[in-house]
Amino acid sequence: MKREQLIAQIKIKKSFLCVGLDTDLTLIPEFLLDYEDPVLEFNKRIIEATHDLCIAYKPNSAFYESRGLEGWKSLIETSKHIPSSCLSIIDAKRGDIGNTSSMYAKAFFDPESSGMNFDAITIAPYMGSDSVKPFLAFQDKWVILLALTSNEGGKDFQFIETGTCRLFENVIQKANTWAGNDRMMYVVGASQGDEFLNIRKYAPDHFLLVPGVGAQGGSLQDVCKYGLSESCGLIVNSSRSIIYASSGEDFAQRAREEAKKLQSEMAEILGGIGF
């Protein structure tokens, strides 16, 4: 998906919501367990109920891998049910030396090889440029590089002073030389508050993928106050607070209601920048 298509979707839907598909077999409604692939059935119904309110879906690879072969099958099938009008993000935090990253890129970007054709993948920066570039070799695909995460352990290394700036700022500066804002996004946790102002110094109009709104405690208002750019520049993810809004037969309807609340807030915010 191209940057202008993404921005067009944000304008059409008045939304920059990403629904995280962290689908856990032990948390989905019990009646779905009668289906051949309960996780796929759950995801299909969540997608059906929310696709007009969000502009992206983000399956979290770990939740599928934890179930072995069955889980990998659910992931492949789920990827095929994400509408092409939505950005499909695989949250996989991969990254390795060049020839190995090429294999990871095939795993998630090359449907003939692996059955999956995601638009974007999350990547860990520690191994540097050649661990990232193989993903950029695929046309119109995105790298979403970890910059400043919202977990407690994120402070262990990301805030380290590295001369003129901190490590997460150093990551953004270097990665800006690997690709432009049409191919590269950064992960910034929702709880980072006014750190978004610093991020915007280095990435004034990049899209930022922002997890942590909802169950993880981040506030949409704070994220937008400091993080919004003139092209919106935000993709705000919510997983648990949407997909597990109910554990009953009404789970999809309740997911829609939760997504609608966030989308309505977003519509108002977007109005403020003339979208």
Add this chain to the structure above:
Amino acid sequence: MKREQLIAQIKIKKSFLCVGLDTDLTLIPEFLLDYEDPVLEFNKRIIEATHDLCIAYKPNSAFYESRGLEGWKSLIETSKHIPSSCLSIIDAKRGDIGNTSSMYAKAFFDPESSGMNFDAITIAPYMGSDSVKPFLAFQDKWVILLALTSNEGGKDFQFIETGTCRLFENVIQKANTWAGNDRMMYVVGASQGDEFLNIRKYAPDHFLLVPGVGAQGGSLQDVCKYGLSESCGLIVNSSRSIIYASSGEDFAQRAREEAKKLQSEMAEILGGIGF
């Protein structure tokens, strides 16, 4: 596998060799393509031909993921064919917030959940302590944390000065507080030469997983000159130069010969420290 069991295996086999199973469907002997699972057949024969010469096997997850569902199946089946006397390492470079890392740990350490029961996993450090700790919750399992990698891009961040030391040294110092040398290892690329001396200041008797000997150009003699500890402290990986020594029917025999060359060198080196 416990540390003392690993050291015992090194003494018995006079080897600290790890065979990397970076198995690529396009590089294995053609006659294997007639088998139902050519990659599994290849791996089984490599293991059969080398298991008395090495103390570890390391499948590289990317090579399996690139083939979609079939590849994941090959990985699960391969994991079952690694003898319990050898350390089984999944080279997966994972790492995410706590609840997601727990899922990755289940994927590779919990056979009831996923079908896989590896002894050790490679982890990227960027997201800090809570991205690592869920793997340590599994008894006798190892985390092998990226410290100083041998790829060109490794220089982008790992050598950054962070006050009193460089980032890779900072990673080792912090990770030493998360687990001892009985549960934590570090990845250090074979081409790092006398940087091993600096690593040993911070991790005097940790095991280091050293990729890059052989096809990637690192020298076993250099690695040992600077990296050997009194408990050996090295697991040296070679992938391509062993497993692709021949593309003919003799591939397993030729793999054995290449493994034997390295093991003979290692036996001599180990003799020098009284093993």
